[in-house]
Amino acid sequence: MNAVAPFEGIGVRMRRKEDLRFLSGKGSYTDDMSRPNQTHCVFLRSPHAHAAIRSVDTAAAAAMPGVVRIFTGADYAADKLGGVPCGWLIHNKDGSPMNEPPHPVLAHGKVRYVGDAVAMVIAETREAARDAAEKIVVDYDVLPAVAGINEALAAGAPQLHEAAPRNICYDWHIGEKGPVDVAFAAAHKIVTLDLTNNRLIPNAMEPRAAIGEYDAHSGEYTLHTTSQNPHVIRLLMGAFVLNIPEHKLRIVAPDVGGGFGSKIFHYIEEAAVTWAAPKVGRPIKWTADRTEAFMTDAHGRDHISTARLALDKDGKFLALHVQTKANLGAYLSTFATSVPTYLYATLLAGTYTTPAIYAEVTSVFTNTVPVDAYRGAGRPEATFLLERLVDVAARETGIDRVEIRRRNFIKPDQFPYQTPVALQYDSGNYFATLDAALASSDWAGFEARRAEAAKRGKLRGIGISTYLEACGIAPSAVAGALGARAGLYEVGAIRVHPTGSVTVLTGTHSHGQGHETTFAQLVADQLGVPFDKVDVVHGDTSKIPFGMGTYGSRSLPVGGTALVKAMDKIIAKAKRIAAHLLEADVADIEFDPRAGAFKVAGTDRSKAWGEIALTAYVPHNYPIEELEPGLDETAYYDPKNFTFPGGCHIAEVEIDPDTGHVAMINFTAVDDVGRVINPMIVEGQVQGGVAQGIGQALLEACVYDAQGQLLSGSMMDYTMPRADDLAPVSVATHTTLCTHNPLGVKGCGEVGAIGSPPAVINAVVDALRDHGVRHLDMPATPAKIWSIINTRMAAE
Amino acid sequence: MYDFSYHKPSSVADAVKLLAADPDAKAISGGHTLLPALKHRLNKPTSLVDLSGIAEMKGIKREGNAIIIGALTRHVEVANSDVVKGAIPALAYLASHIGDNQVRNRGTIGGSVSNNDPAADYPSAVLGLGATIHTSKRKIAADDFFLGMFTTAMEADEILVAVEFPIPEKAGYAKMKNPASRYVMAGAFIAKTASGVRVAINGAGPCVFRQTAMEAALAGNWSAAAIAGIKQDADGLNSDIHGSAEYRAHLVGVMAKRALAAAG
Known part of the structure; x- marks a missing residue:
């Protein structure tokens, strides 16, 4: 009697594959790794929020026991390399591009927040590097600093960047002001609300870490780093910062202990350890401690807004006008500019049929840690504003707060629904x-x-x-037209092995989400391969095709779809192999993933998965004139829309x-x-x-x-x-x-x-x-x- | 952490000798305050004198109308002690609510009392019960022991050996925790003792202190009504991003009321 295998596909509460290694201490995080002959690096960080650097004296520090090398901002500047780039160009209301001041790898001339890296000390041990860092003498000319949004915009405020007059990065808008003004003029009731979205510190469980190394034999650089998107780091760091051709640069993001967005971005420490590795001829490891995480991981949120809602006498929303000021911190982090704009103001319709919406956003520099995407990234800010405003409107119109929502909901038969702020x-x-x-x-x-x-x-x-909310930001062409400097597709590859087990290669990255389980379930569902015979590989640019990583809840809708497309290709090819073996027309071959078999429709003639897979790699009896051997397919998927x-x-x-x-x-x-x-x-x-x-x-x-x-x-x-x-x-x-x-x-x-x-x-x-x-x-x-x-x- | 030398004496006398010989030495027991400071390089002792091997500083016993707790006794031991629970349940309750499990399993009463962190729990019980501090040199009354923020009457080469708590007629403790650190934002330890009513306030000010107006009111009338109208003066209380001095002053009244209710 044949036991029916338990279903392991879509909808099943499969236990997470990855948890056994995480819970039994077998995870392999960047800080768990030690490279042969590795050195340790500590960054000397500015204690001042704003200061000119008059001089950096490293002589006493360099003489400390165990010190290998010390680099300062002047050393980095001498190599005439790049600063850390911003990944999204925003345009001002008048069409001009945003102000984009340089974001140096090591501060040179000026420090702009407490934690700005002034020097890197490389030593035989971390403690020796710390001891030496304390001996570096930095002569600072302390300047007035500004931490708050309104303070930064005030007349006479301390100025952070020459390239950003009045500390403004951009003054942007979306929607049409005209119809909003008309609606307000005719409104039965106007509700106004001033509100702040509090600044947050992400605190992923694993602090950031990086190991840079250089192989003089191959000329190849390798960076192990705590990243949510290793290929993005390779592209940004290789092409824009260090001028390392991508075929000579490998980025590995192994097990990563939480990101929540804060590990999307290309951080200066990644570039610094990679840059310095060939100079010292040894691998360089850096691991942040928790204090460093607080003062250097990109923070989240930090908006001040005024929102005005116009209503008719029945409580129907007529128009929304939002003015927001966003704190970007001292420098532009990778996706900082997109968060208070396209990831925020496009969400202001919410679940409601508000016909006219106009939003204005001014983003400012302050002497604080850079601010960028943090779980939700712009959408929590929009949602908080809107859902608070609706509650206030309910109270001030006397309409029940549930009822006022019902009156304004987009109805199920109104989809697809075009909002006045770009999204459909x-x-x-x-x-x-x-x-x-x-x-x-x-x-x-x-x-x-x-x-x-x-x-x-x-x-x-x-x-x-x-x-x-909106997930899986897309399509690439639209995002590109709005200023994104990256593609937003995803890649997946399905490699069926000769004996029928499967390796999944995905451009997404799992740092707690459970992709190794979810994607294995997808394969079990679509290909009928047992869950335990599917492994998911991610996070190593030398193993996987160029993918965009994980953020914005995109892994399943974008990355999972790429895998489905790759599996469709696998099934199509497998059917042709089956047709050959069964001497049938390919159109008559049916695939039953539950049975794990290809059969000729209307007959009991079938071939099992394993036999098809083996035939693909041992093509003795094979339609070799029409079909390449192998069962290994890659698919790229660029979504038509957000989800x-x-x-x-x-x-x-x-x-x-x-x-x-x-x-x-x-x-x-x-x-x-x-x-x-x-x-x-x-x-x-x-x-x-x-x-x-x-x-x-x-x-x-x-x-x-x-x-x-x-x-x-x-x-x-x-x-x-x-x-x-x-x-x-x-x-x-x-x-x-x-x-x-x-x-x-x-x-x-x-x-x-x-x-x-x-x-x-x-x-x-x-x-x-x-x-x-x-x-x-x-x-x-x-x-x-x-x-x-x-x-x-x-x-x- | 900077380098230091490490000593583990087995008697109070040897520990005192080590501390006297080196003005930059530090005594350590549970290490729950000192170790984080060392890790952050905020403290640079030349040597650490580990007290954990000194048998005479351990243990809980009842002697007449007092409970004597050795300085090395961990919070968990006080919390679970039948002797303490029977004689001064408020003290066992206090110990069972210090920090978290990890803290209670390592931290010691001697460390907490001699550190005199304004936001620590134990100083309120010591002052509120009118305890006597036994050191390597002498006995010090609680009223003379806590001098100010992180400051006590002990000298650099003096070691806290035990705390002697008189058994009160009634006692109760209540605190509001700082939402982030979970240290005490404001706490009150109230006791009806043979020598009168004592109300000790911790967390709210730079050092644990006695709320004498409440003591006087409760001496005449042991009831919530007696202290309901007493306002703690906010002057001199702590103020930080978690709460103003006015908030802490208000909490003193609330916690006193709750401590009184707990005392019964």
Whole structure:
């Protein structure tokens, strides 16, 4: 009797392949690696937010025991190489290009933030390098610094870059102002809201690390680095920074312990260790400590906005006008410029039919760490603004906050839906996700819970967010027209081995997402190969075709689709081999992945996978005149459109009025992420994203003082969410399929972080509804809540 | 971390000798404050005198109407001690809420008390219970021990050997944690003792202190109503990105009320 193999394809909660090695200490991270004869590198960093460098004296440091070499900004400048490039060119309102000041690898002449690298010390050990770094004497002429957005824009503000007058990078807009003005003039009601999106520090579990080496025999450079996109690093660093031809440059991003966006970017340390490796003739390793991570990993968010919404007498949204100022930090990080523009203002329609939208964005330089994409990247900022504004509008029009959302939702029969801010949504059903979340959270029963909490002296609140986001940024041609300096396709290769096992090569990179499992399930589903016989290879430019990496929830909708296309090619070729072996017409060959067999339609004649694979590589009986041997196919996929996940998040909180502490009581997420490949992984992604969203809403605040010193520079002062800060997160999905990729998938990596912050703050504001609170900015810390309650009580 | 030499004496006398011989030496027990400072190169001792091998500094015992806890006793041991739970449950409660499991499994009462971090838990119990500090040289009353931020009455070559806690009639502890560090933002340890009512406030100020207005009120009337109207003065309290002095002053009242409720 033949046992039926368990189904391991789409929709199954397969345990994650990668977890055994992660949980048993067998992961291989960059810092786990030691290269033969390796040296260690420490960067001397500026203690000042803004200063001119008068001189750098390395003599005493160079004489310290174990020191191999010391390089300064002057040494790097002498080689006449490039600075770190920006990957997205934004144009001003008048069509002129943005200001793009240089981003040096090692600071030369000036430092512009606390943490700016002034020198690199290479020594036999890390401790020796640290000892020597302390002996370097830098003569700084300390300059006035500016850390805040408004302060940087003020008249007379300290200027960071000659190439950026008034500290402005660009002054950009999207949408049409004319129709917005007309709508406002005729509006029944106008609701205005000023709000801040708090600056965040990513804190991936693994700090950044890099090992640069040079093989004098082959002339090849190798960089091991903690990257989400090794080919992008190869292109940027090779072509724009160090002038290393790509065939002589290998980038390896091995196991990476979390990225959340912060490991997309090309960082100066990667270029520095690669540049210096041939000069010292030995590999150079650098690993950040946590303090360094706080002060050099690109931060996230940091917007100040004013939003105005025009409504008619029925609460229908007529027009939206948004003015946003964004902090880009001291230099342009790789995708910094795209985050407050095309990843933000294009999302301002949300789930609503607002017919006219106009957004203006001014991005500014400050003496702070560069700011770039962080989980959600622009979309959380848009969602927070919009979902707060809708709540305020509900309150000020007297329309129930759920009802006002229903009145303005894009209806299921309106898809594809063209927004006034460039995007065209392909699918969604916001009513369905709303209804499911209302039911799951027992929204209707809330007032009883509020009354019960009041008896205990607690202020209970419930908040809702009906969000939309855009994933898998695409197509390349459109992104290119908007200023992207990179392609946004993805590549996948399926290598079927002679005995039928499969190696998957993907240009995406997994740093916690579980690609090794999800992609293996895709192969199991489409090719019928057992899950355990599929391995996924990623992260090494010498092994995989040129791919674009992982960010923006793109891996499955873009990378997974490339794999499906490669598998389609495999199946087509395998059918031709089967037709030959079965002496049948290829049109009559059917492939049954569940049976793992090719058969002649209407007969019981079939060939098993293994036999087809073996025949492809041992082509004794083979249509060699018509068909090449081998079963190894590559496909590139450039999407026609973004994907548009969306849904409804509901948060329930309880405030202790005595201390101001906000306790998360419950969190309900009903997300439409398209077809789900592995529900367990989707739930994990949503829970993780919600944890980060709750962190932003209640806990996390990156604080600089007026002189540009980072006050929240360690876990002692920066509040990362802990388990007891969170609530049970109920996760459900409601699927509408993406219409333009074969799997119907949309992506799930960011929905949690995008949808949740406004739900939490809406709940906090609801809890304080009797305290005259119209709005409060994140994070809702105990001190802030107490201050609100106390001020109110004092006023009474 | 800078290089240092390492000593592990087996008696208090030997430890004192080592500390006296080297003014830049540091004593270490659980290391939960000192080690992070060393790792960050914020401290550069020439030598570390590891106290963990000194048997006479270990253990919990009851002597008459007092509990004596050796300086090397880890927080987890105090939290789980039947002797402490039976005699001063508020002290066991306090110990069970210090930091996290890792901290409680390494950190010691002697380290915490002699470090006198304004945001530490133990100083409030020491002051609130009117404990006596036993050092290698002498006995010091709690009221004379805590001098200011990270400063105590102990001299450089003096080692905290044990803490003697008189058993109170009632005692309770409550604290508000700093959301980031989880150290104490404001805490209150309230005790009804043979020598009167004591209210010690930690976290809120630069050093643990007694809230004498509350003590006086509770001496006459051991009830929440007695302290309900007492406002802590914000002057001189800590202020940082997590909370103003005014917020901390407010929390002192809230925590005192909760500590009183816990004391019963």
